[in-house]
Structure formats: structure tokens, C-alpha cells
Amino acid sequence: MNNSDCALANPHRTKLLSGGQIWLRRLSRVWSAAVILGILQFLLPGLNSAGVAKADTLNDHAIVLDSNNKIIPWMPNPTAGYGEVVANAWDYFLNRVPNDPATGVSAYFSQSYLSPDTQQVANWPHNPAGLYAMLIESALKYYAYSGDIAVMQKVEELATHHLDNGMTPSAWVWGGVPYASGDAGSLLYQGATYGDDSGSGDGRYYLEPDKIGELGYGWLLLYKFSGNSRYLDAAIHAADVLATKVRTGNSSQSPWPFRVHAQTGQIREDYCAHVVSPIELFDELIRLKLGNTADYQNARQSVWTWMMTYPMQNNVWANYFEDVPIQTDLGNINQLNPMMLARYLMEHPENDANWETHVRGLIAWVEKNFAAPQYGANAIKEQNAFPHVMGSHTSRYASINAMLYARTGDVVAKEKAYRAFNWATYMARSNGIVIDGPTVNNQWFTDGYGDYIRHFMTGLHAIPEWAPTGETHITGSSSIVKSVSYSPAEVDYITADAASTEVLRVAFVPSSVLIDGQLLSQRTDLAQPGWTFDQATGVMRVRHDDGTSVKINAANSDGLSGGGDTYEDGASESSVWTLTSVPQDSIHADASSVELGVKFKSDVNGFVTGIRFYKGGNANNGTHIGNLWTSDGNLIATAIFSSETASGWQQARFSTPVAISANTVYVASYYAPNGHYAADTGYFAENGTDNAPLHMLRDGENGGNGVYSYGPSAFPVKTWRSSNYWVDVTFSKSLALPSGSNAPATSTGINIDQVVSRDGQGAVVTPLFSTSEPNALLLAFVASDGPAVTGGQTATVSGAGLNWTLVRRTNTEAGTSEVWSAYANTGLSNVSVQSVQSNEEYDQSLTVVSISGAGGVGTSAGASSPSGAPSVYLTTTKTNAWVFGVGNDWDNAIDHTLGTAQTMMHQWVDTGMDDTFWVQRSLTRIAEANTTVTINALAPTADRWNLSAVEVVPR
Numbered sequence: 005m006n007n008s009d010c011a012l013a014n015p016h017r018t019k020l021l022s023g024g025q026i027w028l029r030r031l032s033r034v035w036s037a038a039v040i041l042g043i044l045q046f047l048l049p050g051l052n053s054a055g056v057a058k059a060d061t062l063n064d065h066a067i068v069l070d071s072n073n074k075i076i077p078w079m080p081n082p083t084a085g086y087g088e089v090v091a092n093a094w095d096y097f098l099n100r101v102p103n104d105p106a107t108g109v110s111a112y113f114s115q116s117y118l119s120p121d122t123q124q125v126a127n128w129p130h131n132p133a134g135l136y137a138m139l140i141e142s143a144l145k146y147y148a149y150s151g152d153i154a155v156m157q158k159v160e161e162l163a164t165h166h167l168d169n170g171m172t173p174s175a176w177v178w179g180g181v182p183y184a185s186g187d188a189g190s191l192l193y194q195g196a197t198y199g200d201d202s203g204s205g206d207g208r209y210y211l212e213p214d215k216i217g218e219l220g221y222g223w224l225l226l227y228k229f230s231g232n233s234r235y236l237d238a239a240i241h242a243a244d245v246l247a248t249k250v251r252t253g254n255s256s257q258s259p260w261p262f263r264v265h266a267q268t269g270q271i272r273e274d275y276c277a278h279v280v281s282p283i284e285l286f287d288e289l290i291r292l293k294l295g296n297t298a299d300y301q302n303a304r305q306s307v308w309t310w311m312m313t314y315p316m317q318n319n320v321w322a323n324y325f326e327d328v329p330i331q332t333d334l335g336n337i338n339q340l341n342p343m344m345l346a347r348y349l350m351e352h353p354e355n356d357a358n359w360e361t362h363v364r365g366l367i368a369w370v371e372k373n374f375a376a377p378q379y380g381a382n383a384i385k386e387q388n389a390f391p392h393v394m395g396s397h398t399s400r401y402a403s404i405n406a407m408l409y410a411r412t413g414d415v416v417a418k419e420k421a422y423r424a425f426n427w428a429t430y431m432a433r434s435n436g437i438v439i440d441g442p443t444v445n446n447q448w449f450t451d452g453y454g455d456y457i458r459h460f461m462t463g464l465h466a467i468p469e470w471a472p473t474g475e476t477h478i479t480g481s482s483s484i485v486k487s488v489s490y491s492p493a494e495v496d497y498i499t500a501d502a503a504s505t506e507v508l509r510v511a512f513v514p515s516s517v518l519i520d521g522q523l524l525s526q527r528t529d530l531a532q533p534g535w536t537f538d539q540a541t542g543v544m545r546v547r548h549d550d551g552t553s554v555k556i557n558a559a560n561s562d563g564l565s566g567g568g569d570t571y572e573d574g575a576s577e578s579s580v581w582t583l584t585s586v587p588q589d590s591i592h593a594d595a596s597s598v599e600l601g602v603k604f605k606s607d608v609n610g611f612v613t614g615i616r617f618y619k620g621g622n623a624n625n626g627t628h629i630g631n632l633w634t635s636d637g638n639l640i641a642t643a644i645f646s647s648e649t650a651s652g653w654q655q656a657r658f659s660t661p662v663a664i665s666a667n668t669v670y671v672a673s674y675y676a677p678n679g680h681y682a683a684d685t686g687y688f689a690e691n692g693t694d695n696a697p698l699h700m701l702r703d704g705e706n707g708g709n710g711v712y713s714y715g716p717s718a719f720p721v722k723t724w725r726s727s728n729y730w731v732d733v734t735f736s737k738s739l740a741l742p743s744g745s746n747a748p749a750t751s752t753g754i755n756i757d758q759v760v761s762r763d764g765q766g767a768v769v770t771p772l773f774s775t776s777e778p779n780a781l782l783l784a785f786v787a788s789d790g791p792a793v794t795g796g797q798t799a800t801v802s803g804a805g806l807n808w809t810l811v812r813r814t815n816t817e818a819g820t821s822e823v824w825s826a827y828a829n830t831g832l833s834n835v836s837v838q839s840v841q842s843n844e845e846y847d848q849s850l851t852v853v854s855i856s857g858a859g860g861v862g863t864s865a866g867a868s869s870p871s872g873a874p875s876v877y878l879t880t881t882k883t884n885a886w887v888f889g890v891g892n893d894w895d896n897a898i899d900h901t902l903g904t905a906q907t908m909m910h911q912w913v914d915t916g917m918d919d920t921f922w923v924q925r926s927l928t929r930i931a932e933a934n935t936t937v938t939i940n941a942l943a944p945t946a947d948r949w950n951l952s953a954v955e956v957v958p959r
Contacts, residue, residue: 062430062442067379074380077429084472086425089432090460094146096436097453098154106189112449113165114189116327120437120447129196129205130186131326131450132170133215136162137222137281138454144225145461148478148485148497149471153771156229163226166219167238169193172211177269181245184215185326195266203272203330206263210272212326213249213260216242217282224288228484228500231764233847234916239285240295246282247296247303253310255318256334259303262323263330275334276323277315277341279307280348287352308355315341316362319369328389338387339374342366343400347462350407363408367417370401381423394441395431396451398424399459406466418467425463425470431456469541471509481506486552489772489834493558496772496834502552505530508544512558513537515646516627519551521805523717525626525677553769553836557644579616579732580604580695583653587682587730590620590651594679599713600729601673601720603635603706607697608666610737614643614657617674618682618730621651626677629717630656632733633671635706637719645674655734669706672733675717687728698735700728754886754929754958758854760837763912763921767840768850769803775832781858781956782806784824785890786839787921788848789914792818792894798842801850804828804835812952814866818894819846819919821950825861828854849912849921853888855956862955874900874949875940882957884929889939889954893920895947903940 060067065078077085097112102123104111111118112135115125139162143155166182170193174180185205186193196205206212220242227235246260253259262276286304289295315321321341322334346366349359356362375382376393383393384401402424409418431452432438438452439445464471465480476490478497483504488497493512517524517535527534530547537544546554600617615630628645643656664670688709692702701709708723757780760770782804790797797820801808806826813822832854839850862885867876874891888909893900897915900922902908911922930937939953 062427063433063439063445065430067430069379072380074423075378075426075430077426079429082426085429086460086464086470087472087475087477089429089438090146090457091150092434092436093432093438093453093457094152094155094436096438097449098158100436104189107191109191112162114186114191116188116450117440117446117448120433120439120445125188126446127188129198129327130188130190130193131184131205132162132166132186132193133182133184133212133219134326135450135454136166137215137218138450138458140222140225142454142457142461144229144484145458145465145480148481148488149461149464150477151488151490160226160230160232163219163223163235165191166193167234172209172266176267178211178213178245178249178264178266180241181211181216181266182219182242183266184212185210199327199329203263204327206326207272209266210263211266212263212276213246214262214276214278214281214324215326217246217279217285220246221281221285221288224285225484227765229486231762231766231768231847232916233765233845236294236765237916240289243282243285243289243295243300246285247299250303250306252306253314255314255320259307259310273323273330275320277311277321278324278344279311280341280345283307283311284348311345316345321369325387325390328387336387336389337373339370339384339397340386340400342370343397343404346404347407350404350411353411360412363404367401367404367408375401378427379423381427382420383424383427392441392443394444394451395428395438396440396455396459399428399456399463402428403459403462403466406463410466421463421467422470425460428456428460465507468507468509468543473542474511476510476512477508479507479509487769487771487836491834494834495554495556496836497554498769498772498836499548499552499554503549505545505547506554508546508556509542510537510544510556510558511542513539513646514544514556514558516557516629516644517546518555518557519548520553522551523627523629523675523677524548555834577613577734577736578695578698579734580693580698580700581616581618581653581730581732585618585653587618587620587728588684590618590682591623591680592683594681594683595623596679596714597675597677597716598679598681599631599673599675599717599720600681600683600731601631601633601671601711602729602731603669603671603701603709603711604733605669605699605701606664606666606735607699608737609664610697610735611661611663612641612658612670612672612733612735613661614655614734615672615674616653616655616732616734617645619648619651619654620680620682623680624676624678624682625680628654628656628677629675631673631675631717632658632662633673633719635669635671637721639719640670653732657734661736669701671711671720672731673711673720674731682730684728684730685725687726689726697737698733753884754855754857754956756853757856759851759909761849761851761910761923763847763849763914765847766844767838768848769838770836770850770852772834772836773832773852773854774834775828775854775856777856778828778830779856780828780832781855781860782826782828782837783811783853783855783861783888783954783956784808784826784837784839785851785853785888785910785923786820786822786824786848787890787892787912787923787950788820788822788839788841789846789892789894789917789919790815790819790841790843796843797846798822799839799848800842801837801839803837804832811861811954812864812866814868814950814952816868817870817948817950819892819950821866821890821892821952823864823888823890823952823954825954827860847914847917847919847921849910849914849923851890851910851923853909853923855886857958859957859959862957864952864954866950866952868948868950870948871946873941873943873945874951875903875938876951876953877936877938878953878955880930880933880935880937880955882955883931883933884958885933886929886956887926887937887939887953888956889924889951891922891924891941891949891951893944893947893949896920896944898944898947900941901943903938903942906939 143159199205199207223235224239261271263272286300353359384397405417405421440451468479483499483501645656693700710727711720713720786799801824811823862881865878909923
């Protein structure tokens with residue numbers, strides 16, 4: 005809802021409070037805070053400046069001190085403290101927030117805070133725009149850290165609710181932008197009537213321009229994560245309005261007012277020093293080349309100049325908090341504004357040549373004005389008008405110091421960060437309830453969740469060794485992590501940007517990193533793309549400049565790479581060269597990246613179980629990859645070498661042994677990223693080398709032997725003077741599964757193994773998924789928006805290392821509905837599938853279904869119509885077949901009611917583009933062949949649609 009039916013509200017004459025009056029923000033907290041402080045001061049004369057008694061408890065936690073009498077986390081395992089408070093907070097927020105009695109839905113939709121002890125709502129003006137922006141940041145960082153998609157689903161729900169229920173009417177002076185505040189107990193946000201006179205909660209139809217930038221930037225981040233164009237449109241419009249409304253600032257007037265009437269443009273308060281969020285919104289749209297970038301650049305420069313000229317010089321960091329009454333002067337300074345600017349400067353030092361001087365100055369100013377030392381930590385107060393130490397502000401201060409340490413190596417800053425984070429953990433209870441501060445004891449959704457979690461995550465990005473030991477996490481990324489999957493020996497993730505750097509703490513020793521399937525080199529630093537690993541701390545850093553799909557593999561404890569069943573040979577395993585075979589030239593001077601190989605054959609059928617190569621010394625370093633090829637260059641198997649010795653024979657075993665045919669030539673090779681390989685020229689000129697049944701070929705038997713290829717890993721075809729590069733295989737005539745392993749079971753019919761979906765704009769990539777067994781049929785169902793012409797949109801499916809075939813494309817009406825298929829001979833692990841449109845920037849939905857027991861695709865059919873209920877039919881070709889369908893409705897975003905004996909597998913009601921995309925199937929398998937099966941919907945009946953159907957037949 006955009007409140008377009010709202011009548012003009014007469015601006016109220018506000019009651020101005022002089023700077024000398026005593027008042028506290030969050031009126032309902034005033035009395036509780038005053039009572040607490042009064043009682044403590046009466047009973048405990050030694051109460052320190054921050055309001056913590058010498059009773060050595062905080063938030064009912066017994067304070068734990070180290071040998072230096074400085075605070076450490078209260079948990080039984082302090083080293084896991086930061087991760088624990090964040091996980092508990094999210095668990096509470098997702099699962100245990102009570103409903104607001106006034107609305108019947110979770111209280112964060114309509115309330116700003118609760119009582120932590122009774123869980124009753126406070127009925128104080130709500131602050132949704134700032135809250136939701138903070139939660140979006142916290143969720144994005146925590147999703148990358150944990151892989152818990154529920155946090156992203158929750159913040160998308162909140163962000164969409166604000167778009168539907170918290171926007172100004174488009175025709176108003178400040179039109180189509182979010183309100184910052186709302187009435188307590190209301191799901192509609194349009195400023196809080198509580199503040200019609202005082203300004204607390206802004207007042208009805210008043211907004212805060214800085215929150216337009218803050219939530220606008222949050223929407224932009226959500227667009228990068230999900231591809232949902234509605235978020236992008238909202239972000240661009242927010243930037244457009246801010247760019248249009250920017251004005252010349254001075255010492256008493258900021259580039260935008262703090263509070264302004266949305267309909268009339270009447271200014272209620274002139275000054276707000278929180279301008280960094282609009283700058284972030286402008287910056288990212290400019291970088292992505294989205295929207296009116298020239299206008300954004302001009303506005304940004306004007307705002308930047310004002311910020312550096314005035315608050316950076318005079319420290320008038322006034323106004324941010326929504327429930328503060330109107331002020332007659334600029335004396336109510338706070339710590340949020342300068343600290344968020346300090347964070348921006350360290351994230352973008354390229355924008356300020358004096359960033360370090362400025363950051364240190366901002367930290368010192370906050371310490372002077374808001375720090376209250378407690379147990380070796382600087383606990384941080386909120387603002388002059390509410391001088392209480394609080395967890396969110398202390399964790400913000402901690403994160404800034406952590407970033408300064410990461411940037412400069414300043415160990416004093418690291419210590420400040422550590423103690424402040426430790427203090428902030430005490431605001432969190434073990435049940436996930438997080439209070440704002442010990443002298444106030446309220447449970448704000450901003451201070452306890454949105455603005456608390458994100459700073460711990462920022463701190464772990466800066467100092468990843470503070471993440472829990474023995475666990476694997478992405479602690480931070482310079483991009484958005486769109487998809488992530490964790491397993492004990494592997495991390496797979498996809499970033500929004502092709503160029504980004506991730507920081508991890510891992511519980512394994514990594515052996516390789518692949519970017520879009522290409523090997524990334526291990527390095528000692530990240531001056532170039534590559535990865536580093538510190539085994540002492542478990543900290544890993546990955547820089548990739550040209551790719552979004554990242555796969556990190558661990559080294560197995562036995563030094564072999566790969567997964568799946570480990571096979572034992574029924575006979576004996578053999579190679580051509582023994583462990584005592586040594587090259588004459590074991591370390592060649594050539595330092596180029598090169599693939600090196602040998603042609604070989606076997607007298608009998610058998611299995612190649614792995615690749616061997618001779619390593620002359622540490623100069624032949626980096627990650628080595630072993631490959632097995634057919635003689636015409638088809639790659640059959642790959643293994644990564646790990647746990648290598650300094651020299652001698654190295655071996656990598658394939659995850660599954662490869663069957664080879666007798667008297668057939670194959671090529672075994674390995675990739676040496678830094679050269680310095682073994683090479684003996686003339687070795688194969690007159691003789692091959694035999695160890696029956698294996699034979700390394702003599703020159704002339706099948707072209708030259710001793711093959712190589714410079715550059716990235718590739719099929720080696722060149723030869724040089726019959727050189728032997730000392731590559732070998734491990735071979736077995738027969739194989740037996742070890743005890744306890746299971747051979748593939750005989751199929752008992754078609755079964756759905758995995759279903760993954762991704763909705764978004766432009767090219768979309770599914771979440772990572774794995775199949776439960778080999779020999780699976782994969783179907784990709786694509787439903788896409790497109791131009792309003794016949795055949796105006798098509799899609800191409802790829803990914804998971806498979807060859808995809810188009811089964812059915814139906815695009816007579818606008819958009820397209822398509823079915824693609826692929827067959828996976830082996831089990832898939834943490835793979836993704838992509839759909840790319842011929843006309844990009846339209847919305848599309850991709851669903852991939854993995855099916856076991858399938859013999860393949862049978863018949864298919866398609867239908868389209870400018871109106872009427874969607875329907876298509878086909879006639880089955882085999883018994884016990886299953887029928888699936890995929891459709892797109894170009895006209896409306898509306899739930900589709902399916903016909904009888906069918907079920908919906910996935911549906912995206914795309915309200916942003918007024919489209920619907922869906923995948924359905926027959927409820928059960930069709931028992932008889934030659935049965936006519938209808939795939940249809942009963943409603944709607946007046947929209948344009950395309951619908952494709954496909955039969956899956958059993959083996």
C-alpha cells in the first residue's frame with residue numbers, strides 16, 4: 005500500500021524542548037531507567053559512571069575476568085562467545101518473538117521494543133525503516149557465515165512489507181519513499197501520531213530523508229542477493245528523490261533536513277549529520293551503472309563536501325534516532341553518525357586520502373564524549389540526551405577498532421575491540437533475548453538484533469580468528485554471498501560480484517580453490533588473485549577477480565583428494581615406475597605454468613585409480629592437479645594432489661576409479677602451476693617403458709610421447725624432444741568394494757531426489773545442491789518474463805558439469821516456459837545450475853529437479869493462449885511415468901489454482917512485475933501407458949500464458 009488515499013494532514017505546531025531540559029529518548033524507558041539508577045545509587049554508592057554496580061554482574065551474568073582483571077565473554081567457552089551470541093539472537097528473532105496483540109503477527113512488524121522479562125510489547129513509536137535496513141545487513145553477513153537461508157527469507161519479508169505498507173504517495177513532494185516511523189501496534193507506517201506535537205516518532209506524514217538512504221541501500225543489497233527487481237526499483241527511486249532534494253548545506257543546515265512533511269515539504273528539523281547511508285546508496289548505484297548516475301555523482305559530491313567541511317571539522321554529529329523529540333539546538337550529539345562514517349572510510353579508503361587520520365580522530369572523539377570504562381572495556385553511551393551504555397553502540401565501537409587493526413596492525417585498537425566486544429556479549433542472554441543496556445533493560449529490535457548482530461559480524465570479518473575454533477565460516481566478503489553450502493571438507497559459494505575477496509576461518513586444511521571451475525593459485529599474499537591460508541589460525545583468504553562460483557576443497561587425512569567410496573583392488577595396484585625410479589633432471593629451470601603428460605595403454609581391461617608424478621623439490625610448488633584424458637582430448641577424471649612431500653613421488657586418487665579398455669591409448673597428466681618439473685629429454689625416442697600390463701609408448705606408436713601445454717590446465721598435445729615428464733598412473737585389473745560400502749541399488753521406480761529453485765532478474769543460479777546417488781535425470785524448468793512479442797524470449801541452461809538438452813520451449817505468448825534435461829552418471833556434490841535469457845533484465849524462475857530411477861524423458865507438449873485457463877495435455881509412452889509442467893502468466897501476479905490430481909512444486913507470484921511463474925506435476929505416477937494426462941490450472945482465466953509439459957519414464 006502506498007497510502008495514496010491519505011488526506012492532507014495539517015502540520016501540527018510542535019512543542020520544542022530546549023537543550024537545557026532534562027529528557028530521555030524512548031519515554032517509556034525514562035521511568036525505569038530513573039528508578040534503576042536511583043536505587044543503585046542509594047544502595048551502591050560505588051556505582052561507576054556507566055551505571056554498573058560493583059556487584060560484578062551484568063544483565064544477570066556473573067562477570068568473568070582474565071588474569072589482568074579485564075572482561076572476557078561470560079560463556080563456558082569464551083572463545084566461541086561472539087558466534088554464540090549472534091546465533092542465539094537470530095534463533096530467538098526467527099522463532100520466539102511474540103505476536104503483537106494489536107496485530108496478531110510478530111511484534112517487530114509493529115513495535116520498537118519489548119520488556120525482556122515479560123515479553124510484553126512497549127507500545128512506543130515504531131522505527132521500521134532503520135530497523136529493517138540494519139536487519140538486512142545483519143542477515144546478509146550472517147547468511148554467508150552460517151548458510152541459514154531463513155534469515156534472508158525473514159528480511160525479504162520485512163523489506164517487502166515496508167514496500168507494501170510504508171511508502172509515501174507517489175504524487176507528494178517527497179513521493180514514493182519510505183517513512184521512517186510508524187504508530188505502535190500498526191502494520192501501516194506513515195509517521196507516528198504520537199509525535200504530532202513533540203516530534204517523537206516524527207509525527208503523522210513526516211519522514212526522515214537519511215532513512216530513505218538507509219533503507220534504499222538495504223533494498224539495493226537485497227536486489228544483489230535475490231535479483232528481485234522490485235528492490236532495485238525502490239532503491240533507484242530512493243536515490244532519485246534524494247538526488248533531486250539535495251541542497252547546499254552549512255553549519256546549521258545539512259544537505260537534507262532531519263524531518264520533513266512528505267506531502268508539503270515543510271521542514272520540521274533542519275539538521276542531520278547521518279549522511280553516510282545516502283552516500284553508500286549513490287556509490288553502489290554508480291558502481292553498478294544503474295539509475296541516473298550523473299545526478300547521483302553530483303549529489304554525492306555535494307554531500308561529501310559538506311560532510312568534510314562541517315561535521316568532520318566541528319564534530320556536530322547531531323540527530324539520528326527517530327523517537328527523539330524536536331530539538332532547538334544541535335547539542336544532542338551521538339556516536340552512531342561518526343562511527344558509521346569511520347566504517348565507511350575504512351571500507352572505501354580510496355575515497356579519502358586522509359582516511360586513517362580521520363578515523364582515528366572520530367574514534368578519539370567518541371571515546372572522549374561517550375566512553376565509560378568498565379573492566380578494561382570502553383562501554384559506549386548512545387547520545388547526550390540518553391547517556392546510557394548499550395550493547396549495540398559498544399559493539400559498533402568494537403567493530404571500528406577491529407577494522408582499524410585489520411587495516412593498520414594497530415594492536416591497541418585490537419585490544420579495544422576485544423574488550424568492547426566482550427562487554428557487549430553480556431547484553432545477550434542464553435535464550436537469545438538481547439537487552440539494550442544494563443541500566444535500562446529493554447529489548448529493542450534495533451539495539452538487540454539489527455544494530456547488534458551486524459557489528460559482531462563486521463568484527464569477525466576484520467579479525468576472523470575470533471570466530472569459533474573447530475568450525476568453518478565465511479566471516480566476511482567484499483561482495484554479497486548469494487549462495488553458500490558448508491560440509492566438513494568443502495565450502496561452495498556464489499558471490500554477486502565477479503571481483504571480490506572473502507575471509508574464512510576453516511576447520512580443515514584447504515587443498516585447492518576453484519573459481520568457475522578454474523584452479524586458483526595459492527599465494528603468500530593477495531596482491532594478485534589467489535588464496536592464502538594460515539594453518540596456525542585456520543584463517544583463509546580468497547581473492548577472485550573474474551568469477552562468482554567458488555569451491556574450496558580440503559585435503560584428506562590420507563593425503564588423497566576427493567570423496568565417494570574408497571576402493572580396494574581385487575588384485576594388486578600397479579604403476580610403471582617404482583618409488584625408487586628417479587629422473588636425471590628432477591627440477592627443470594622453466595618456471596612457467598604447464599600441463600605435463602604421458603601417453604600409455606594397458607594390455608587388459610582395468611581401472612585407473614589415480615595419477616602420480618615425480619617432484620624434484622619445493623620449487624615445483626602450488627596446487628597440482630592430476631588429469632586422465634582420452635587420446636582425442638576428452639577429460640575423464642580429475643584429482644587434486646594434497647599433503648605432498650617436499651620431493652619424490654606424489655599421488656592423487658580419483659574419487660571413483662575409471663574403467664579403461666585394453667589396447668587403447670590414454671593420456672595421464674598433471675598441472676604444475678609454477679613449473680620446475682622433472683624432464684628427461686630423449687627418453688621416449690627409441691623405447692617406451694613397460695611394466696605389464698601397462699606401457700608408456702615409444703615415439704611413433706601414437707605420435708610423439710611426452711606431451712605438454714603451457715598456460716591454464718588443458719589437454720597436452722605438444723612434444724619436445726621425446727621428453728619424459730615423469731607422470732604415471734595407478735592401475736588395477738579389478739576392484740572390490742571394501743566392507744561396509746553399498747553398491748548402487750536397483751531402481752524401484754521414479755523418485756524425486758532434490759528440488760531447488762531460484763527466482764530473480766536476469767541470469768539466475770540455483771542454490772548449491774547434491775544428488776543422493778549416481779545415474780540421475782535432472783530437469784530444469786525455466787519460466788521467464790520477456791518482450792510482448794511471439795518468440796521474444798528464450799533461455800539457455802548450463803551448469804553442474806553436465807550437457808543440457810532443450811526438451812520443450814513454449815513462447816508463442818510473451819515470455820517463455822521451457823524444459824531442459826541432463827543426465828548425471830555420477831553423484832553430484834554441491835553443484836548449481838544456471839539459466840541465462842536471450843533478453844536479459846527480465847524476471848525469471850528456475851527450478852531444477854533431480855530424479856532417481858528415471859530412464860529418461862518421454863514425450864513432451866506445449867500450449868499457449870492470450871486468455872483462458874492454462875492447459876496442455878500429452879499421452880504417456882510407458883507405464884508408471886510421471887508428468888511435469890512449467891508455465892508463465894505474463895499479465896498478473898496471482899496464485900494459480902491447479903486442476904485435479906496435480907500439485908504445485910514451486911510458484912513465484914512476482915508482484916514487482918505482475919507476472920507469475922510456476923512448476924507443477926501430476927500427483928502420482930501414471931500407471932498405464934497411452935494415458936492422456938492433462939497439466940492445467942483452473943484459474944486465472946483471462947491472462948496470457950505459456951505452458952510446457954514433459955513425461956519422465958522409468959528405467
